[in-house]
Amino acid sequence: xxxDRQARLVEVESWGDYFLFTFYSPEIARQxxxxxxxxxxxxxxxxxxxxxxISLHNAEENQLQIFFQVAGTGxxxxxxxxxGESIDLLGPLGKGFSLQPELSGRxxxxxxxxxxxxxxxxxxxxxxSSGARPVIFYGGRSRTDLPLKNxxxxxxxxxxxxxDDGSDGFPGLVTSLVEAELKKRQPAYLYACGPDPMxxxxxxxxxxxxxxxxxxxxxxxxxxxxxxxxxxxxxxRNGQEKYLKVCQDGPVFPLEEIVWQESNDx
Amino acid sequence: xxxLSVDLGFLKLKNPVIAASGTFGYGLEFxxxxxxxxxxxxxxxxxxxxxxxxxxxxxxxxxxxxLINSIGLQGIGVEAFCREILPELAGLKxxxxxxxxxxxxxxxxxxxxxxGRHQGIAALELNISCPxxxxxxxxxxQSPEATYRTVKKVKRVTSLPLITxxxxxxxxxxxxxxxAEEAGTEAISLINTLLAMAVDLKTRKPKLGxxxxxxxxxxxxxxxxxxxxxxxxSVKVPVIGMGGIFxxxxxxxxxxxxxxxxxxxxxxxxxxxxxxxxxxxxxxxAEAHGLKKIREVTGSLMA
Ligand SMILES: Cc1cc2nc3c(=O)[nH]c(=O)nc-3n(C[C@H](O)[C@H](O)[C@H](O)COP(=O)(O)OP(=O)(O)OC[C@H]3O[C@@H](n4cnc5c(N)ncnc54)[C@H](O)[C@@H]3O)c2cc1C
Ligand SMILES: Cc1cc2nc3c(=O)[nH]c(=O)nc-3n(C[C@H](O)[C@H](O)[C@H](O)COP(=O)(O)O)c2cc1C
Ligand code: FES
Numbered sequence: 001x002x003x004d005r006q007a008r009l010v011e012v013e014s015w016g017d018y019f020l021f022t023f024y025s026p027e028i029a030r031q032x033x034x035x036x037x038x039x040x041x042x043x044x045x046x047x048x049x050x051x052x053x054i055s056l057h058n059a060e061e062n063q064l065q066i067f068f069q070v071a072g073t074g075x076x077x078x079x080x081x082x083x084g085e086s087i088d089l090l091g092p093l094g095k096g097f098s099l100q101p102e103l104s105g106r107x108x109x110x111x112x113x114x115x116x117x118x119x120x121x122x123x124x125x126x127x128x129s130s131g132a133r134p135v136i137f138y139g140g141r142s143r144t145d146l147p148l149k150n151x152x153x154x155x156x157x158x159x160x161x162x163x164d165d166g167s168d169g170f171p172g173l174v175t176s177l178v179e180a181e182l183k184k185r186q187p188a189y190l191y192a193c194g195p196d197p198m199x200x201x202x203x204x205x206x207x208x209x210x211x212x213x214x215x216x217x218x219x220x221x222x223x224x225x226x227x228x229x230x231x232x233x234x235x236x237r238n239g240q241e242k243y244l245k246v247c248q249d250g251p252v253f254p255l256e257e258i259v260w261q262e263s264n265d266x
Numbered sequence: 267x268x269x270l271s272v273d274l275g276f277l278k279l280k281n282p283v284i285a286a287s288g289t290f291g292y293g294l295e296f297x298x299x300x301x302x303x304x305x306x307x308x309x310x311x312x313x314x315x316x317x318x319x320x321x322x323x324x325x326x327x328x329x330x331x332x333l334i335n336s337i338g339l340q341g342i343g344v345e346a347f348c349r350e351i352l353p354e355l356a357g358l359k360x361x362x363x364x365x366x367x368x369x370x371x372x373x374x375x376x377x378x379x380x381x382g383r384h385q386g387i388a389a390l391e392l393n394i395s396c397p398x399x400x401x402x403x404x405x406x407x408q409s410p411e412a413t414y415r416t417v418k419k420v421k422r423v424t425s426l427p428l429i430t431x432x433x434x435x436x437x438x439x440x441x442x443x444x445x446a447e448e449a450g451t452e453a454i455s456l457i458n459t460l461l462a463m464a465v466d467l468k469t470r471k472p473k474l475g476x477x478x479x480x481x482x483x484x485x486x487x488x489x490x491x492x493x494x495x496x497x498x499x500s501v502k503v504p505v506i507g508m509g510g511i512f513x514x515x516x517x518x519x520x521x522x523x524x525x526x527x528x529x530x531x532x533x534x535x536x537x538x539x540x541x542x543x544x545x546x547x548x549x550x551x552a553e554a555h556g557l558k559k560i561r562e563v564t565g566s567l568m569a
Contacts, residue, residue: 001298003538041536046331046484046512050535090538220326222333223535225298227291229311229340230326243319243340 001225002027007089009081010063015147017070018115019079020057025064028091032059034123035096035216035252038066039224041088042077052078053221053247055119055193056092064089067148069115093224097123097191097214097252104131106188109181111137111202113174113194117148119216123191124157135160135187139174139198143167175201182209189213190255200260213255219246234259268552269559270545272306272527274504276427276452277388279306279361279527282560283517283545286508286531287312287365287391287431288337289482292351293358299538304545306527307361310351312393314367315377317343321398322475327464331510332485333532334462336476338398339367344377348384361388363429366420367396371406375419382424390426392417392451395433395458397480407433407458410445417449429506432456432497434486439493440500447501454497455506455529457490483532484510491523498524498565512540514547521563 007025014020028038039051052074058065070076081087097119108127110120117138124134139162140146146168152159161169162177170177175198178190182205192202193216206213222228224247232243233250235257244250270281285296285308292310293302302308320340327334342350347364355362364387368374378390394416395407406412407430417430430446432439434457443454459480464473472478490509498505507525511517512533520528533540552560 003299048328049331049333049483049532050328220324222326222335223289223538225295225538227289227295228326228335228535229288229320229337230335232320232323232325232340243323 001091001093002031003088003090004028005088006086007064009083009085009087012081012083014079016144018147019068019070021066021081023064023066023087023089024062025089026062028089029059029062029064032056032064032092033096034126035119036092036094037224037251038064038089038091039093039221040078040090042074048074048077050222051090051224053224055216056122057118058122058125067115067118067121090224094247094251095249097216099126099130100189101130103127103188105133107133107135107185109137109178109187109190110134111174111178111190111192111194113139113198114141114145116192116194116198116216119193120191121148121152121155125155128157134158137162137174137178137181139163139177139194141165173201174198175205178202179205187211192216203255203258203260206255214252215255215258216252217246217250217258219251221247223247268549268557270548272561272564274453274526277361281306281545281548282521282527283541283548284308284361284363284506284527284529285534285541286529287393289531289534292347293355293362294351296534296538300542303359305360305541307363307388309363309365309391309529310347311341312339312365312367312396313341313344313347313377314339314369315344315373315380317341317346324473324475325479327473327479329462329464329481330485332481332483334464334474334479334481335459336398336474336479338476339396344380348380352384352386356386362386363389363391365391365393365431367393367399368416369399371412371416371419374416375423378420378426379423382426387426389429389452390420390424391429391431391455392420393431393458395431397433397435397459397461397478398476405433407431407442408436410441413442414445414449417446417451421450427452429453429455431458433458434489434493434509435461440496443497443501447503451503453504453506454501455508456497457486457493457509460486460489482510484512486510487516491519494520494525495523495567511544512536514544514551517544517548518551518563521560522565522567524565524567526561526564
């Protein structure tokens with residue numbers, strides 16, 4: 001975990017509200033693992049006050065990538081940064097996806113909804129280099145919400161897309177697409193990141209199919225490194241339900257540990 | 267060389283900058299960022315006797331220049347703290363201060379008594395001012411009588427120096443400060459967070475799971491400076507000021523208003539090394555103003 005105050009933004013790609021940033025940040029890149037995240041300072045003043053958590057989309061050599069969607073003030077400010085600017089990054093943070101060695105040679109489902117696709121690219125690359133066969137499910141509201149589709153395909157991954165409005169790929173929710181595929185093939189494992197309703201639906205499917213899985217969760221974060229107790233979610237561990245820190249104990253949790261009802265009424 | 271040290275009477279600090287409770291974990295969380303010995307001191311997260319689960323999420327919401335939190339004092343409890351954390355803090359050459367909480371007055375005393383049997387604690391900070399635990403944000407620091415009783419009870423069971431932490435959610439802060447002083451507190455720290463709330467227009471629900479929370483950050487600084495000024499004028503014990511300190515200039519404002527030392531809270535989240543920058547900034551400011559001892563700033567307000 002380091003603070004890189006001078007991470008240089010080297011490249012910006014954008015599609016409407018979606019942005020792919022490439023940073024030169026050797027120290028963070030060296031330590032990075034799929035599923036970990038950064039806390040990014042989006043403003044020089046106190047508006048907004050806090051850093052924003054964004055997943056590592058990729059790390060290679062001395063470079064990092066993030067993929068994000070403008071969701072409010074902070075991400076809008078971030079989206080306005082230009083190549084050549086230096087940005088203050090804190091990371092890599094949290095516990096990422098754990099890659100089971102026995103998955104080598106097996107098919108693995110990686111399911112991303114909307115901006116939740118962000119950490120799955122890095123994960124899929126790692127899975128592939130460890131000998132597994134990742135299949136990426138990418139769901140969005142409409143075809144314009146699938147900006148990474150080409151990038152994923154040209155990297156050589158098998159990519160299945162879905163859109164709520166039917167404008168591309170499977171018409172309907174990405175969870176329905178996963179369910180349809182599960183009738184045809186039996187993956188060894190599933191990784192997912194996306195909005196809570198999607199994840200909860202997916203959790204139910206995995207349980208029904210006895211499919212082991214890890215989910216990356218989101219939460220509003222004060223610090224990102226365990227100092228504030230602000231980011232907790234209810235987790236069932238060692239037979240007990242407790243509030244654990246998403247920033248330190250997560251953001252990735254094994255499916256069977258996640259307690260869902262909290263996020264619905266919270 | 268500027269002399270940054272301050273003397274609180276019961277405790278000498280190498281500089282006036284202390285990391286505030288609830289924003290500095292148990293201290294260990296900041297070890298990856300810098301050498302904790304560089305701090306004047308730090309206050310660990312509030313401890314009850316037993317472990318506590320804290321409040322329902324969401325627990326944080328940002329507002330202009332501020333942060334509302336409703337953590338609800340989640341923590342491992344004083345026994346686990348002494349067993350697992352305190353040994354890891356042993357050997358630090360900075361003041362380790364423990365923030366003491368209680369469901370009722372007797373629990374403060376039980377926690378303090380337990381801590382008093384351990385080495386490595388420079389002082390206790392009595393958190394009689396957390397707005398996140400009881401219905402409606404109530405706490406002992408809202409009444410001079412309850413403040414007096416709580417401080418008195420704790421004094422009786424421990425010889426560790428006490429810093430009593432006051433709440434801004436009161437009509438007359440000086441009455442509470444005087445009650446704490448009369449009960450024998452060695453110092454007073456203020457302010458804790460301001461009871462606050464934010465509403466989500468889409469869902470028409472409060473943005474925090476616990477409905478209300480405590481506001482911290484730059485937004486509260488002017489209120490905090492005013493309260494430090496009022497308290498410093500009315501008590502003899504040293505005052506430790508906090509509330510929205512993000513820079514050395516902010517810290518100096520509190521010191522001029524009467525604070526002998528300061529605490530830095532929310533700033534630690536934004537910049538894990540915020541305290542170090544503030545310490546550095548104090549030296550720079552003193553040099554630029556031909557000042558040899560930073561403690562001369564305390565109470566130097568021209569009013
Ligand atoms: C571990 C982690 C990894 C993330 N990775 C990515 C990523 O790779 N790409 C991406 O686009 N987004 C990611 N997010 C979500 C991103 O952090 C939020 O969208 C962002 O913080 C919103 O800030 P804002 O100032 O733009 O919006 P605000 O104006 O603060 O809020 C806009 C909306 O977003 C919600 N929100 C605020 N903070 C968060 C948060 N921390 N998590 C989820 N929702 C939030 C608010 O409740 C509100 O509804 C991640 C979040 C976490 C916790
Ligand atoms: C997330 C959070 C948790 C806090 N927890 C505690 C606590 O456990 N005990 C306590 O006395 N004060 C607690 N506080 C209050 C701070 O110590 C401090 O009094 C307040 O935040 C004002 O200072 P600041 O504006 O610099 O943050 C907490 C504040 C925040 C933001
Ligand atoms: S974000 Fe502060 S503890 Fe997790």
